[in-house]
Amino acid sequence: MSTLGVAFRASLPVMFGYxxxxxxxxxxxxxxxYGWYYAPLMGVTVYAGAAQFMAVGLLAAQASLVEVAISTxxxxxxxxxxxxxxxxxxxxxxxxxxxxxFGLTDETYSLVTSTRPPDGHDEQSYYxxxxxxxxxxxxxxxxxxxxxxxxxxxxxxxxxxxLTALFMVLMxxxxxxxxxxxxxxxxxxxxxxxxxxxxxQMLLLSIGLSIALLLARGRREWVRE
Numbered sequence: 001m002s003t004l005g006v007a008f009r010a011s012l013p014v015m016f017g018y019x020x021x022x023x024x025x026x027x028x029x030x031x032x033x034y035g036w037y038y039a040p041l042m043g044v045t046v047y048a049g050a051a052q053f054m055a056v057g058l059l060a061a062q063a064s065l066v067e068v069a070i071s072t073x074x075x076x077x078x079x080x081x082x083x084x085x086x087x088x089x090x091x092x093x094x095x096x097x098x099x100x101x102f103g104l105t106d107e108t109y110s111l112v113t114s115t116r117p118p119d120g121h122d123e124q125s126y127y128x129x130x131x132x133x134x135x136x137x138x139x140x141x142x143x144x145x146x147x148x149x150x151x152x153x154x155x156x157x158x159x160x161x162x163l164t165a166l167f168m169v170l171m172x173x174x175x176x177x178x179x180x181x182x183x184x185x186x187x188x189x190x191x192x193x194x195x196x197x198x199x200x201q202m203l204l205l206s207i208g209l210s211i212a213l214l215l216a217r218g219r220r221e222w223v224r225e
Contacts, residue, residue, distance in 0.1 A: 003117060003121045003122060003125045003126050003129055006117055006118060006121060006126065006129075007117075007126055007129035007130045007133055008133060010115050010130065011111060011130055011133045011134055011137070014107045014108075014133075014134050014137060015133075015134075015137045017107070018107070018134065018138045018141055019137055019138075019141040019144070020141065021049060021138075021141060022043065022049075022137070022138045022140065022141020022142040022144070022145060023141045023142075023145030023148065024145060025039065025043075025049070025053055025056070025142055025145060026039040026040075026142045026144060026145020026146035026147070026148070026149060027145040027146070027148060027149040028053070028056045028145075028149075029042070029052075029056055029142075029145075029146060029149075030145070030146045030149030030150055031149060032056065032059055032060060036143075036146035036149070037143075038146075039143065039145065039146035040139050040142045040143035040146065042142065043135070043138050043139040043141075043142040043143075044135075044139055047103065047105070047135055047138065047139075048072070048075075048105070049138065050075055050076075051071075051072045051075050051076055052142075054071060054072070054075060054203070055068060055072070058071065070204060071203060071204060074203075074204055074207045074208065075203070075207065077207075077211070079104055079105075082104055082106075082109045083101065085113070086104070086109075086112065089112070089127075090127075096124065096128055099128070099132075100127060100128065103131035103132070103134070103135050104131070105134065107134060108131055111130050111134075112130060115130075182217070183210075183214060186210050186213050186214060187206075187210050190205075190210045190213070191206045193206075193209070194206035194209065
């Protein structure tokens with residue numbers, strides 16, 4: 001079996017998640033009144049599921065460009081920590097490394113760190129195939145959803161819960177891996193506090209507070225060592 005075939009088999013779980021989730025985004029984005037082609041174009045150029053769903057709400061609320069930029073940066077800042085753990089694995093891969101960095105998502109990171117190509121297959125080509133296939137699934141879902149939303153009148157009420165459902169699944173996966181309650185308690189505390197203090201900017205404030213508290217705890221543990 002070719003390297004692409006091996007990567008395809010490994011990425012099937014992501015395909016079954018990305019296509020319907022991408023369709024939900026495409027339908028919601030089309031509901032804003034934009035042309036259908038903007039949804040897959042956003043999947044190609046932005047390629048950040050959570051940020052794209054967040055953008056739907058921000059655009060609907062007519063948020064400023066600064067608000068969109070800051071929200072997207074903070075929401076995707078977790079990828080910096082993903083990248084740090086892949087420095088050795090992605091070292092010396094030339095121009096392909098740029099795409100591997102761009103295409104790094106939560107699900108792609110999970111596959112890259114938990115699977116290996118069989119003997120006889122190039123590891124670099126395998127990672128590249130995984131990344132490209134996952135983005136193709138997402139862009140295809142965005143296009144299908146946008147086309148469906150443009151051709152059929154749909155009631156999108158409640159469909160934006162797909163983002164909440166996505167993060168719930170990711171949270172459960174993280175809990176199964178970490179089994180450490182502190183980060184989850186910090187997130188809950190910061191979310192409730194931010195909701196009480198600054199409801200309109202709750203997302204930015206809660207993420208910022210969570211990062212600050214987690215970094216502070218990490219620094220204390222590092223000093224003790």
